[in-house]
Amino acid sequence: MDRSDIDVDTPPASDGRPRLVVCVAEPEANAFFPDETRADLAALGAVTWCQPDDVRDADSFAQVMEHAQVLVTAWGSPRLDAGRLAAARDLELVMHAASSLRAVTSDDFWATGIPISQAGAAMAPAVAELALTGTLSLLRRTHRLDHALRSGAGWDEARRVTRAREIGGARIGVIGASRTGRGYVESCRALGADVHVYDPYLPPDDALRPIATDLDTLLSGSDVVAVHAPATRETAGLIDAARIATIPDGAAVVNTARSEIVDMDALYDAVSSGRLDAALDVFDDEPLPTDDRWRRLPNVLLTPHVAGATVESRRRAGRIVVDEVRRHLAGMPLEHAVTRAQMERMG
Structure with missing residues (x-):
């Protein structure tokens, strides 16, 4: 040649x-x-x-x-x-x-x-920032309000969306003390959130150790669950259907990491029922098909795997x-x- x-x-x-x-x-x-x-x-x-x-x-x-x-x-x-x-x-x-x-x-x-x-x-600061964007949007119900107005709902009907929350005082549970996880923790704490972290590899002298907890406690006590763990054999399916069921009604899941970490079918059931909201940057099928089920939900904020792309x-x-x-x-x-x-x- x-x-x-x-x-x-x-x-x-x-x-x-x-x-x-x-x-x-x-x-x-x-x-x-x-x-x-x-x-x-x-x-x-x-x-x-x-x-x-x-x-x-x-x-x-x-x-x-x-x-x-x-x-x-x-x-x-x-x-x-x-x-x-x-x-x-x-x-x-x-x-x-x-x-x-x-x-x-x-x-x-x-x-x-x-x-x-x-x-x-x-890419860590960019991913953490999009996770924060999703967190703020879900707490303030921005995605639901936008969908209501764009889909033709009346003004009063749109305003009847579940009342918004502020991040100050919100219970934020972070799965994974990765570079992105740490950046997200710092941002949420700066805005007054009550943040806890689950990471089994957190060193004893780590600065995050005082806010560390076990996974089940974190899930059951969070208003927002943010996934920042890597996709490994250990984390595959970590957030399964049983654990998703323990997340409180009205809470939100933010995933800018990898879809393999979460049982996406179980999460879909919880979100489509209206029990949970979600902000997702990662999916089992990418590119996300134009007729994918996630696209039809009014209480999910979707981005096409661009968290680190600024x-x-x-x-x-x-x-x-x-x-x-x-x-x-x-x-x-x-x-x-x-x-x-x-x-x-x-x-």
Whole structure:
């Protein structure tokens, strides 16, 4: 195959600088790497920009990765299996511009010992903010009021929606002391909420330990339950039908994490009956079908898995990519490196 068959922007490989390959689809590549960030990345080495679809086959991947020391990935980037790793003989670092590493790593990758880092910290404030947005909207019944007015309800009828609550003094239960969970806790407490956290891995000296509780107590005593745990074997189905039944009538569930953590059928039954409200950014089926059952409920606030996708979060992620690549090339420890054991806990 001729190099001209691959749609890439490749600088000369003979200038002696480190070779960096950025395999990130548009438009995300532009979001991660505005002009200033691209210039800073280019100052670190000779950068090849390519689309994931351009390097799906082994030959194309091998050509792009020839002499490359650093590979930058994101959503849609090819999985680093044995074949691709064999083609990337000079690879020294994988820098994932997103969060979860499951889609790009493999048993073969972890066996190589090649370091991998990720930019998940960049998205945490954005995810926490959308969870807070959902919390405030549900407490104030904004979603119900909006639906009533848009669906043609009379003024007085719309105003008869269940009376709103303020976040000050509201009992907020947070499942998972992750980066997003901690940001959400901080925001809710700043607004006067009574917050409690469930996380079985919370260290004894953790600052959140005084507000920690067990899961069943948290669920049965919350006005809002916010899910911020990773999707792992341990958390799959954690919030099952029996536990959903213990959430108080009139409460709300906010999930900006992963749908696998919650029994979505049981949650649907509780929400469709009017017993609970919900704000959901994640679903079992994505993209969410246009005729999906969740779309028809007046007491659910839906967003299409965009909690971490803000202008600012993408730019922060791009800066983390540049900083981590710089640290690697300078022989310094990575600040966001992930081991296989850590990945199993992070999802």
